[in-house]
Amino acid sequence: MTVRVRIAPSPTGNLHIGTARTAVFNWLFARHQGGTFILRIEDTDLERSRSEYTENILEGLKWLGLNWDEGPFFQTKRLDLYRQAIQKLLDQGLAYRCYSTEEELEKMREAQVARKEAPRYDNRHRNLTAEQQAAFEAEGRRPVIRFKIEDDREISWNDMVRGRITWKGSDLGGDMVIARRSESEDFGQPLYNLAVVVDDIDMQITHVIRGEDHIANTAKQILLYQALGSAVPEFAHTPLILNKQGQKLSKRKGVTSIFDFKKLGFTPEALGNYMTLLGWSSPDSTKEIFTLEQAATEFTFDRVNKAGAKFDWDKLNWINSQYLHKLPVSQLTDLLIPFWQEAGFTFDPESDRPWLEQITALIGPSLIRLPVSDRAWLDQMLTQIPDITAVPDPVEMSRYFFVSQVEFTEEAKAQLQQEGAKTALEAIQNALDNQELTAELAQGIIKQVTKEQNLKKGVVMRSLRAALTGDVHGPDLTESWVILHQKKLDKARLQEALSQAK
RNA sequence: AGUCCCGUAGGCGAAUUGGUAUAAGCCGUCACCCCCUCAAGGUGAAGAUGCCAGUUCAAAUCUGGUCGGGACUACCA
The missing domain is CATH 1.10.8 (Helicase, Ruva Protein; domain 3)
Structure with a gap:
């Protein structure tokens, strides 16, 4: 059987680092298995979904090199499918209409919390008579559709990263809503858990790979697979990416949008590499710099860690630097x-x-x-x-090569006032002719000036750096000089510096 | 409040699946080298199996408890 996996982001925000990491694991698994990687946009939340977010997600995945094989599919274009499934569950008596209002449910939960009980739906409308239903309808109430979850059901699966996980039906929060209320139709938009299962069945998903925060959903979804008469796929619940405080990375706080990483100067290769490392290690765990393609050749879930991983900017910086250096x-x-x-x-x-x-x-x-x-x-x-x-910043580091005149930092001004600075610069100016300057020649001039003027080499170098770059810190001085000389910028700068030097 | 998940140095993580005397490696920190400087680079150092029992010749690894952290408990996904 061919492996088929999917990434199913919801377009209620920009592509998030957590979603991207889930996409990475799905992609790696698909590529390793020679399977199919599918993109599905879960836009059933009409209120919050926006097309610019869809665009952002697509572009972000592309930027990271996470190319998909099928899709993007949009759930809002597949509403018939969900409608049929919901109707089927209704017909089979596995789902029912619930007329509770939001206020009633709110009150119920408040009371439960006050009694120090876990908040849950109390299945109050599970066995409504036709008369009761008619009465609610007469009041103008519109129903949601709830799927029955028997308290004594035990749900269990063998998670690819966590091993066996077992859940009791009674801990799932009561009968779950699978379709929203609708004023005009029998029932409204499908809800997440229903739509996911219907799609995963329809798209023949074999392995559901998603964040650990979905574990409770998995229990509910397994019930839906069974109710709809379908085989249950394999599940892998990956560890979450945590912030410094050890909590799930929030969408609202901090930098979490993929394009923010781009704007900050990270390369897609480095970011993909780092996201892979967050939870997975190569069989040769000393190997940490690799492309996604390389990781895919050895990616398996038995090397995925169970514990959440804190996001480490220092390490990401380091990985990014490795890519830039190479x-x-x-x-x-x-x-x-x-x-x-x-x-x-x-x-x-x-x-x-x-x-x-x-x-x-x-x-x-x-x-x-x-x-x-x-x-x-x-x-x-x-x-x-x-x-x-x-x-x-590379632009700031190289600015002095491009501007016609440098601005002196306070430190550079101070350097030009140092004892010997003027002598050194004059001597260098005299030694400069119109010939091409090489690193060897530059070093020779510095050496010669140091010797003839009886100055310390440090004084000569620092003064020259201040004169040529306007700063006392920066890249290799002789190389910088050579490059500046090619644009004939060095002489004017020496002249300008001399006018300020003591 | 309940359920589930997790726990190896400051962070990420390895340990041939119970077995090698000093529990890898990387980031970070510190020191030194290089050097005109700042980086980069090189070399080195410090630093960990949350805790308590149990099983065993042997426990990071298995079991129980305990403590700590996290996730989830929507007419969001």
Whole structure:
């Protein structure tokens, strides 16, 4: 039997990191098994579903490289299917009409909680007579459809990550609503548990892989599979991604939307890698950097951890840096060019290409994340979620190559006032001719100036750095100088610095 | 309140399924090296089986209890 799995997000928000991780596990399992990965949009909640969220989810999955084989299917286009299933359950006496109002149910729950009981529906309308029903209808009440759950039923399945899980019918909260109320029709929109089961049956899903938060739903759904006369699929309940406090990652707090990770400068490869690592380990557990394709070759559920995993920004940063460091210079340059353009730097992507690649080669090995376009947004994120941490921004790191004139930081100004700074810069200026500058030549000049002027090498280097870059920190100085020299920027900067130096 | 799930260093996680004297590896932290600087990189250090019983020649691994954490208990998904 071919493996068929699905990811079934609901378009009530942007693609969430938790949903994405579930998608990753489904995708990995499908690819490992040579199976089919299906995308289904669960949009039966008309009030909260929005088409822009659907768009966001689709784009997010694509960005992560989680290509699907079938779909997207939309539940709102499959309403007939659910209607038939609900009617069938009604006809078989496995479901019934419940006329309780929301206020009545609310009151009932309050009373239960006050009595320190677990809140549950008390099945009060399970055995309504025709007269009682007629009376409620006459009042103008419209029913929901409830599926009967016998208290003494025992539900049990062999979970692919957790082993045997057993549930009692009495702990499922009473007979469950499977269809909403409708003013105009016999019954309204189907509810999650019903629609999921009908779809999973119809789409011949063999393995249901989803978050641990669905365990209780699984018990209810198994009952529905049986009521509808279908085989029950395999289930795998994956551990949740937790926040720093150890709670389920909320959709409302913090960075959880996939495109926020993109905006923060993470690559899809790094994010996919990290999400895989959150709960799964390779048979060679020392291997932590891998593509989704590589992970798929060895992905099995017996290597999925049971305990929830806290999201660790530091580790994600590190993984992202590994990807950026390994990226060939030419590819990294491709990634950086749009950001340089966006920053307003003037250059010709074509003719300046070799020059740009030198800059990339210089800063590439120390990058953690790609640049962030929206600085204000970043600053806001950094204050909201301190764990994200500020990392060196590639655009800022390379700014001094692109601007015609650098602005001196306070530290750089101070350096130019240092004893020997002026002497060093003058000597360097005199040593510069119009020839091409190589790293060797640059080092030679520095060495020569150090010796002839009887200065410390540190003074010469620091002063030169301040003069050329306007800062006292930054990438390798001789390389920077060489690159600046190619654009003839070094002489003017030395001149400008000398006017400020003591 | 009930039910279910989970518990290996600060975080992620491995341990050939009960068996090797020091319980892997990675992130983070700290130190050192490199170095004009900041990163990156290299080397090294500190740090853990929640607790209590039991079974056994032997327990991170099995059992019971206990403590702690989480999820769920919708006319949301």
